[in-house]
Amino acid sequence: MVARWQAELGMAALLAVIGIVTIIGALEYGVGWSPSGPEPGAFPFYMGIIVLLASVANGLRAALPLLRPGLWAGQAFLKPEQMRLVLGFTLPILGLVVASLMLGLYVGMALYLFGTLVLQNRYPVIKAGLIALTTPFLAYLLIERVFKVAMLKGPLEAFLGL
Amino acid sequence: MDGFSGLLHGFGVALTWHHILLMVIGVLLGILVGVLPGLGAPNGVSLLLPLTFTMDPVAAIILLTSMYWGALFGGSTTSILFNIPGEPSSVATTFDGYPMAQNGRATEALSFAFLSAGFGAIVGVLLITALSGWVTQFALKFSSPEFFGVYFLAFASFVGLSGAPPLKAAVSIALGFSLAAVGMDSVSGSLRLTFGFDVLLAGISFLVAVIGLFGIGELILTIEDGLKLDGIRAKITPRDVLRTAMQMPKHWATLLRSSIVGCWMGITPGGPTAASFMSYGLAKRFSAYRANFGKGEPDGVIAPETADHSAGTSAMLPMMALGLPGSATAAVMLGGLMIWGLNPGPMLFVERPDFVWGLIASMYLGNVVAVVLVLATVPLFASILRIPFAIIGPLIVVVCFIGAYTIAGRPFDLWLALAFGVLGYAFKKLDYPIAPLILAMVIGDKAEDAFRQSMIMSKGSLAIFWSNPLVTSLMLLGLVLLFWPLLGALRQRLRPSRA
Amino acid sequence: MTRRLGMALGFLAAGMAGAAAQGWQPTKPIEFVVTSSPGGGTDNFTRMIQSIIMKYKLIDQPIVVSNKGGGSGAEGYLVSKTAAGDPYKVIFGTNNAYLLPYVAKLGYKFSDLTPVAALALDEFLLWVKADAPYKTAKDYVEAVKAKPETYKMGGSQSKDTDQTLTSILSTVTGAKFIYVPFQGGGAVGTQLAGGHVNSHTNNPNESIGQWKAGQVRPLCVFSPARLPAGPKVTETAGWADIPTCKEAGIPVERFQMPRTVWLPAGTPPGAAQFYEGVLKKVSETPEWQEYITRTVQTGQFLSGDSLKAFVANDDKLSREVFEREGWIVK
Numbered sequence: 009m010v011a012r013w014q015a016e017l018g019m020a021a022l023l024a025v026i027g028i029v030t031i032i033g034a035l036e037y038g039v040g041w042s043p044s045g046p047e048p049g050a051f052p053f054y055m056g057i058i059v060l061l062a063s064v065a066n067g068l069r070a071a072l073p074l075l076r077p078g079l080w081a082g083q084a085f086l087k088p089e090q091m092r093l094v095l096g097f098t099l100p101i102l103g104l105v106v107a108s109l110m111l112g113l114y115v116g117m118a119l120y121l122f123g124t125l126v127l128q129n130r131y132p133v134i135k136a137g138l139i140a141l142t143t144p145f146l147a148y149l150l151i152e153r154v155f156k157v158a159m160l161k162g163p164l165e166a167f168l169g170l
Numbered sequence: 171m172d173g174f175s176g177l178l179h180g181f182g183v184a185l186t187w188h189h190i191l192l193m194v195i196g197v198l199l200g201i202l203v204g205v206l207p208g209l210g211a212p213n214g215v216s217l218l219l220p221l222t223f224t225m226d227p228v229a230a231i232i233l234l235t236s237m238y239w240g241a242l243f244g245g246s247t248t249s250i251l252f253n254i255p256g257e258p259s260s261v262a263t264t265f266d267g268y269p270m271a272q273n274g275r276a277t278e279a280l281s282f283a284f285l286s287a288g289f290g291a292i293v294g295v296l297l298i299t300a301l302s303g304w305v306t307q308f309a310l311k312f313s314s315p316e317f318f319g320v321y322f323l324a325f326a327s328f329v330g331l332s333g334a335p336p337l338k339a340a341v342s343i344a345l346g347f348s349l350a351a352v353g354m355d356s357v358s359g360s361l362r363l364t365f366g367f368d369v370l371l372a373g374i375s376f377l378v379a380v381i382g383l384f385g386i387g388e389l390i391l392t393i394e395d396g397l398k399l400d401g402i403r404a405k406i407t408p409r410d411v412l413r414t415a416m417q418m419p420k421h422w423a424t425l426l427r428s429s430i431v432g433c434w435m436g437i438t439p440g441g442p443t444a445a446s447f448m449s450y451g452l453a454k455r456f457s458a459y460r461a462n463f464g465k466g467e468p469d470g471v472i473a474p475e476t477a478d479h480s481a482g483t484s485a486m487l488p489m490m491a492l493g494l495p496g497s498a499t500a501a502v503m504l505g506g507l508m509i510w511g512l513n514p515g516p517m518l519f520v521e522r523p524d525f526v527w528g529l530i531a532s533m534y535l536g537n538v539v540a541v542v543l544v545l546a547t548v549p550l551f552a553s554i555l556r557i558p559f560a561i562i563g564p565l566i567v568v569v570c571f572i573g574a575y576t577i578a579g580r581p582f583d584l585w586l587a588l589a590f591g592v593l594g595y596a597f598k599k600l601d602y603p604i605a606p607l608i609l610a611m612v613i614g615d616k617a618e619d620a621f622r623q624s625m626i627m628s629k630g631s632l633a634i635f636w637s638n639p640l641v642t643s644l645m646l647l648g649l650v651l652l653f654w655p656l657l658g659a660l661r662q663r664l665r666p667s668r669a
Numbered sequence: 670m671t672r673r674l675g676m677a678l679g680f681l682a683a684g685m686a687g688a689a690a691q692g693w694q695p696t697k698p699i700e701f702v703v704t705s706s707p708g709g710g711t712d713n714f715t716r717m718i719q720s721i722i723m724k725y726k727l728i729d730q731p732i733v734v735s736n737k738g739g740g741s742g743a744e745g746y747l748v749s750k751t752a753a754g755d756p757y758k759v760i761f762g763t764n765n766a767y768l769l770p771y772v773a774k775l776g777y778k779f780s781d782l783t784p785v786a787a788l789a790l791d792e793f794l795l796w797v798k799a800d801a802p803y804k805t806a807k808d809y810v811e812a813v814k815a816k817p818e819t820y821k822m823g824g825s826q827s828k829d830t831d832q833t834l835t836s837i838l839s840t841v842t843g844a845k846f847i848y849v850p851f852q853g854g855g856a857v858g859t860q861l862a863g864g865h866v867n868s869h870t871n872n873p874n875e876s877i878g879q880w881k882a883g884q885v886r887p888l889c890v891f892s893p894a895r896l897p898a899g900p901k902v903t904e905t906a907g908w909a910d911i912p913t914c915k916e917a918g919i920p921v922e923r924f925q926m927p928r929t930v931w932l933p934a935g936t937p938p939g940a941a942q943f944y945e946g947v948l949k950k951v952s953e954t955p956e957w958q959e960y961i962t963r964t965v966q967t968g969q970f971l972s973g974d975s976l977k978a979f980v981a982n983d984d985k986l987s988r989e990v991f992e993r994e995g996w997i998v999k
Binding site: 015016019023026027029030033034037041042043044045046047048049051052055056058059062063065066069085086090093094096097098100101102104105108109113117120121124125128129131139143147151157158159160 | 221337338340341343344345347348351355357358360362363364365386389390393394558560561563564565567568571572575576579581584585588591592595596597599600602618621622624625626629630
């Protein structure tokens, strides 16, 4: 189980890091006040500071239960059952992204649909295959043929000469 | 061009078969994204946006706005029938809409929702019609300091109205501004925050962020609840609708109050979601049947729906006249305007009256089309929702990623959409507000540009922000709104109790 | 002996390249990469060419146009690096192809591009508000010189053509402006019409509407010769009535922006020649003439050595300005 305070603390830490990265990036361009107004880095610099400081404050508030037990007591962020559902949904999406970048979006989405429907949801292979094949085809017709927008393609499309 | 003759001209522009066909297509697509949990109006419109790049701007905006109306109506359908808000702004509709449906009054609830939504929308358009002629007189007074004043005002009013913990709201806003700063800085011409990564050269598209934060994030939330879609069969006959329509005048006070709240929130960019909550809270406060709220009180459906739609429609005015989005969807459309080569701002009314008045006229027609279509399609969409989420879910995911890629054809945007999806999910669960982040991403670099342009003009003197009555009043109003939360007592009383 | 063999091989190779030049033909869909966002000048330029190619069937394969305008167009030129050697990516831009790498740290170098052709030169004019007291460009420059750093020159973007021209103007006349960068020529035009800046150097196409509406007025054109006479724009004046800046007493001979077409480096021999041939035919169609006239550009087809010479000259001129202003990034 992920407790609420753990999630709060993790998010605050992540945002604090983003704040620090922003500050470092901004320092490269000068963060002062020149005769013609603020320098290019000034604005992101102060935004980074706000993100950092507010996140530190949020993080401290999240860490309070360590000092005063019972403040967040029993507040779950994710119960084990929910965790399974969320990961079961999100990890295949990660697979979709990786497959799409390697094989193109059409192949990626076909694999993703087939995979989630058959392996995860125990959907009949034939029906799942039908959905997995018609969706990319319809997407191709709509996006590339009707609206003439180029889609992310992979080796299969190169082979087919599309 | 004044309001009335402009409107007549607009009807001339909007009333072609081509445009009416686009309206019908837009409304239908909108109802579709509105009904589907996960897909909402902002990402429905952003999915469609790249496909309008080559269209004539008038046709493009009619298609997109009609989709918006459709989505607003569709969102209410699922709120009432399934207790699933298809749109963030339909959340308040679930409070009394779903109990009404459970009590066997689904038809009544839906009719009330659609009719009051239609009423709210028409009030919003009437307001726009009345104000637009006056807006053009501002046309040329706006320069960088005034634009900064307007952006400042938008932020101040928005920050004051979000109910999120202030420190978390601050993080959201600052994060949005930081994300907006990535890429080419137009004032100095140098690349910022790219850390040498070429993929960051073009900046981070707020459209990708919207698809991730709203679409994918919302889906993960839905999954987590172990969603069960138990639809309630709904059949609407014209007689039922008519009977409900006869009851509408009885609710005139709620309708009027909610329209005012909605218009105000649409024009000062508070957004339809905030408007619907605020209106629900007010309705509850002023109702003689306060105890019935949350158990199926018609006023509890009428209030959020009216405010939602009047905010949604009136948000188009600041978008066009000032380049300010009053809702997340308006923000997406604002991006569209610029892509079609139109410059949102007071000059738009002078330079492109055909576009402006065509849009306004189409809003009257579009909302009527939307009411008719949504009543006709309720049974159909109810049946779509009986398809298991196990199939609909992955299909929505695929649609989101197609959308994310087509925005700019950047493979990197697929990663961004996923990252924003996870971020959106975590933000929602941890009470970090998302809307201010989007607002900051959309107007962040514009506000910064405007500020720095002003500083170049004034050679670094801040006095330029009170150098004329216009900019002074904008800044003052902004400051008042910014510190409004400190006068918390009043606001506390107005705030709705979350049901 | 070896030298002769080498020469023979060289001839052979050259002969084969020549044959390939005759023979290179596209065999799959082509992508036109636009280095501006939709609606920009470069976008119109590209879509015009695409529509002419389609109308006259100059290329058998389908053409997809994609906008990569991020980072002032750098995103589009980066395609030359990521798709090195790919003859199916044609990049459309301006002189920022070779000027951008000076002012920003970018992932591509000018040598990553193969020049194909330039089809047009976009003109720059000096504009003031219609009710401004200055009759001529000289009057205006004298007024600016009298009160240095009080007059505002609006322009689109930073360290780009408008600011370069403003810098040149300051150097040759001694008039010091405050340069205010806005987003795009449209915004600059509105600012001048509202009297928030004193002048700008928009392209004709960007300000024709406001000139027509009597909000702004051109003083001179930064071109060696006057613009061709077309239909009158206002009641009394047309493009040809605008004096060149040199006539008006400002010693800036010419400042023009080429509209250019590129391929990634390392494309098969003959690919560049193929596209050059197609573009040459495009530039000879009546539709192209209509586009050039409508947008008040100067139609001039540059390729091969003439293009190289133009680029070298423009590069040198701009580089001097960049160095003087300290814009060059290490």
